[in-house]
Amino acid sequence: MDEAILEIRDLHVLYKTDLAVNYAVNGIDLSLRKGECLGLVGETGAGKTTTALSLLRLLPPQSGKITQGSIRFQDAEIMELTEADMRLLRGNRISMIFQDPMTSLNPVLKVGEQIGEALRLHTKGSKENLEQRVEEMLEMVGIPAARKNEYPHQFSGGMKQRVVIAIALSCNPELLIADEPTTALDVTIQAQILDMMYELKEKLGTSMILITHDLAVVAENCDLVAIMYAGEIIERGTAEDLFTACRHHPYTEGLFNSVPDINDRAERLKPIDGLMPDPADLPAGCPFHPRCPKRLPQCDRKKPEAVSFGSHQIKCHLFRQEEDSYAAID
Amino acid sequence: MEKKRRNGMAAETWRRFKKSKLAMLGLVIMLIFAFFIIFAGAIANYEEKVQSQDLAASFQPPSREHWFGTDEYGRDLFARIIHGGRISLSVGLISTFISIVIAAGIGAAAAYYGGLFDSIVMRILDMFMGIPLLLLAIAVAASLGPGIINLTMAITVAQIPGFTRIIRSVILNIYSLDYIEASKAYGSSDSTIILSHILPNAMGPIIVQATMSVAVVILDTAALSYLGLGIQPPAPEWGAILSDGKEFMRYSPYLVIFPGLAIAISSLALNLIGDGLRDALDPKLRD
Numbered sequence: 052m053d054e055a056i057l058e059i060r061d062l063h064v065l066y067k068t069d070l071a072v073n074y075a076v077n078g079i080d081l082s083l084r085k086g087e088c089l090g091l092v093g094e095t096g097a098g099k100t101t102t103a104l105s106l107l108r109l110l111p112p113q114s115g116k117i118t119q120g121s122i123r124f125q126d127a128e129i130m131e132l133t134e135a136d137m138r139l140l141r142g143n144r145i146s147m148i149f150q151d152p153m154t155s156l157n158p159v160l161k162v163g164e165q166i167g168e169a170l171r172l173h174t175k176g177s178k179e180n181l182e183q184r185v186e187e188m189l190e191m192v193g194i195p196a197a198r199k200n201e202y203p204h205q206f207s208g209g210m211k212q213r214v215v216i217a218i219a220l221s222c223n224p225e226l227l228i229a230d231e232p233t234t235a236l237d238v239t240i241q242a243q244i245l246d247m248m249y250e251l252k253e254k255l256g257t258s259m260i261l262i263t264h265d266l267a268v269v270a271e272n273c274d275l276v277a278i279m280y281a282g283e284i285i286e287r288g289t290a291e292d293l294f295t296a297c298r299h300h301p302y303t304e305g306l307f308n309s310v311p312d313i314n315d316r317a318e319r320l321k322p323i324d325g326l327m328p329d330p331a332d333l334p335a336g337c338p339f340h341p342r343c344p345k346r347l348p349q350c351d352r353k354k355p356e357a358v359s360f361g362s363h364q365i366k367c368h369l370f371r372q373e374e375d376s377y378a379a380i381d
Numbered sequence: 382m383e384k385k386r387r388n389g390m391a392a393e394t395w396r397r398f399k400k401s402k403l404a405m406l407g408l409v410i411m412l413i414f415a416f417f418i419i420f421a422g423a424i425a426n427y428e429e430k431v432q433s434q435d436l437a438a439s440f441q442p443p444s445r446e447h448w449f450g451t452d453e454y455g456r457d458l459f460a461r462i463i464h465g466g467r468i469s470l471s472v473g474l475i476s477t478f479i480s481i482v483i484a485a486g487i488g489a490a491a492a493y494y495g496g497l498f499d500s501i502v503m504r505i506l507d508m509f510m511g512i513p514l515l516l517l518a519i520a521v522a523a524s525l526g527p528g529i530i531n532l533t534m535a536i537t538v539a540q541i542p543g544f545t546r547i548i549r550s551v552i553l554n555i556y557s558l559d560y561i562e563a564s565k566a567y568g569s570s571d572s573t574i575i576l577s578h579i580l581p582n583a584m585g586p587i588i589v590q591a592t593m594s595v596a597v598v599i600l601d602t603a604a605l606s607y608l609g610l611g612i613q614p615p616a617p618e619w620g621a622i623l624s625d626g627k628e629f630m631r632y633s634p635y636l637v638i639f640p641g642l643a644i645a646i647s648s649l650a651l652n653l654i655g656d657g658l659r660d661a662l663d664p665k666l667r668d
Contacts, residue, residue: 107566113496142567149566154559159581159664168577169567202664218567 056225056258057083057106062120064101064110064282071331075101077282078120083226083275088252088259090273090290092266092306096327098282099262103228106260107145108137125225143173146219147228151235152211156203162214163189163199166221173222188217192247209240216248223255230262245272266310270294278303281328281338288363300367301345337368345369397661404657410650418466425460432456432615440633449639453629456615458622458636462643465617468529470647472602473595476533480540481591485583487541488548489575492556503549509542515601522610532611536598547590551583585659592655596648619644 064076076098083089091099104110105117108129122129124145132140146169149155156165166185176184186196192213203211212232219227229248233241249272252259261273269276270290277287278300286293286300293303305323325342328334334341340350347368358370398404417424425431435455443450449458487506491499509517521535555561556579564574603620605611612618619640626636 109562109565138568138570140568141565142569147563147566149559149563151559155563157560157564157578157582159584159662160577168564168569168573172568172573204665215563218563222567 054084055082056085056125057081058121058123059102059106060121060123062102062105062122063118064098064105065116065118066101066111066114066330067116068114073330074333075115075282075330076105077333079277079279079282079284081277081284083258083260085225085258086252086256087275088249088261088273090269090276091260091262091279092264092269092276093279094264094327096330097279098330099279100230101282102279103147103230103260103262106226106228107141107147108132109141139173142169142219142224143222144224145226145228146222146224147230148212148215148219148232150231152208152215153235155215156211158203161200161202162206165203166199166214166218169218169221184221188221189214191220191251192217208236209244212236212240212244213247216244216251220251220255220257224257227252227257227259228262229259231264232261233265233268234263241268248272266306278306281333282330283338283366285339285366286364292361292363296363298365298370300339300365301343301369302339305342305344337366394658394661398657401657401660403653404660407650407653407657410646411654414466414470414647414650417463418470421460421463421467424463425457427460427464430457430460431464431617440629442633443635450633450635452622452625452636458639461617461622462619462639465619465622465640466643466647468612468616469599469602469619469644472529472533472536473598476537476540476598477591477595479533480537480544481587483537484541484544485548485580485587488545489552489579489583491545492549492552493571493575493579499549503546506542506545510546514539514543514597515604518601518605519608519610522605527610527613529612532602532605535605535610536601539601540594540598544587544590544594548583548587551586552579555579555582584662588655588659588662589652592651593648595651596644599644599648 059079059081061078061080062076063074063078066073066075079098079102081089081102091102093099101110101115104115106122106124106129110117117130120130124140127136127140129137129140156162160168163182163185166188167181170181170184174181174184185199189196189199194210194213194217198206203214206214212235216232232248233244236244245268248259251257261268263269273290275287276290276293277284278293279285280302286303288296293299299307302323305321308321309323311320323342324344328338328341334351336349336351336353337343337355340346343350350368353368355366355368357364357366359365398408421427433456435451438447438451438455439453441447441451441455447457447459449462452458452461487502491502512520518535518539521538522532525531525534561574561578564578569578600620602611602618603624606614606618606621607624612621614621623637623640623644626633626640630637
């Protein structure tokens with residue numbers, strides 16, 4: 052239980068185009084133990100999906116490049132595996148759920164065949180066994196087994212996402228990466244899908260990385276949370292740390308302020324001013340300083356070090372490491 | 382089990398195909414053509430009607446004895462057209478089929494691997510595209526020598542660049558879709574992705590393109606025959622019959638009308654079949 056199944060150390064990823072070099076992920080560290088669920092939160096363009104794709108080594112081959120860092124998954128170093136070994140890993144031990152269920156199923160294949168494809172690749176067994184397993188998977192995600200002979204367009208969005216989840220879980224992966232699995236769905240279906248994912252995760256003992264920009268989703272499902280900004284993890288901790296601690300990174304505060312509160316009669320939300328910096332032209336020092344309401348003089352020169360208190364870690368000059376606590380600099 | 386599933390799919394496609402009246406019309410027309418072509422020997426003796434000349438009976442208009450009339454050597458035009466169909470249609474269908482298969486392979490690989498490989502393959506094909514299809518076919522036919530098989534090969538080779546372009550662009554479109562990435566994420570190999578995800582989704586445009594090009598091939602075959610690089614006279618072939626008849630069009634228009642109709646109707650029928658097939662293969666249109 053204590054052994055981490057996934058260790059990411061100092062991961063750097065960039066996208067090279069003819070015009071610019073985009074620094075998408077800039078030195079992130081993550082670790083995840085068996086059965087844990089990590090929520091990766093951040094705005095569009097923070098590098099969440101890039102991190103996920105790096106884990107599977109599925110970055111666009113022409114432009115995406117992992118420049119340094121290590122990704123250890125169980126006993127294997129992902130950066131050093133051959134492409135053939137990677138294929139054995141993908142779908143079998145690490146699988147991924149994509150954002151949009153509308154486009155992540157092949158329109159000309161029956162859903163049963165698509166679930167069977169991953170199974171056929173990674174498990175041995177007779178055709179009958181395979182068919183039986185496909186039916187089990189469908190039942191498990193709450194779709195009648197008889198519908199395996201239907202095509203994706205005959206399913207609704209929520210049902211398609213269930214099928215995608217069935218594909219992802221068909222080989223009992225040790226790690227499931229869910230890249231905004233509910234963004235394309237409406238709210239009631241979101242809740243159903245998330246509940247189902249949570250249940251299945253508990254049942255199968257799968258570890259999960261849940262990528263989202265929805266803090267409510269994180270609060271409900273995740274054990275650990277990491278907040279990403281401009282390719283860095285600026286704050287991390289257990290879900291409890293994030294939602295109950297009184298000290299936060301100013302960006303995290305901004306995120307919380309952007310969520311409507313049912314008890315508050317405020318007319319307008321308080322969004323964070325400005326936009327995410329251009330990944331091709333990141334500001335010096337703390338990447339958040341141009342938008343930060345609590346900016347200090349050193350913020351545009353020096354990168355803040357991580358300050359930690361127990362499991363809670365913040366990268367911001369506002370806080371200073373003391374013996375075994377952290378204190379605000381006032 | 383596998384076989385049963387395949388049959389199931391074929392049966393389903395057929396059920397969908399049957400619903401389209403136009404596609405069925407095309408199929409019926411092609412079956413009528415096929416009947417005449419297969420039993421051409423029994424209907425009209427090759428030696429007697431197609432090859433031997435009877436100058437006394439030349440330029441007869443259509444009559445009960447000569448359904449489509451006779452040509453300048455007194456040969457029965459109907460017999461020549463049904464015998465000619467054997468060559469024209471088989472050259473058209475076989476060369477189109479083979480070139481589509483080869484082009485699908487090249488196009489899929491170029492689109493899938495991209496980068497340098499794609500650039501090299503496509504620039505080589507661009508060189509070929511610079512040469513008109515007919516000239517390319519002439520060059521190949523001239524180097525191989527006349528004959529039906531060489532003719533088929535020449536036209537096959539000449540068609541590959543155009544098809545490859547179309548297939549590559551269709552595949553590039555499909556390649557950017559999420560389900561390809563999803564398939565990679567669950568560990569499929571390149572060949573599985575190309576064969577079971579990309580090509581089935583590309584079938585629609587490919588089939589339409591293929592059926593349209595059969596008519597073009599029939600006309601190109603005629604042009605090659607006319608230049609002496611294809612079918613050798615007196616063997617009949619639609620395009621050759623048409624271009625022979627051209628000289629007498631003014632006084633005996635039936636000499637161009639009938640072979641022209643044969644070409645036009647068969648290519649129309651093939652197009653209708655192609656459209657029907659495309660719709661039948663598209664699961665989104667299934668009910």
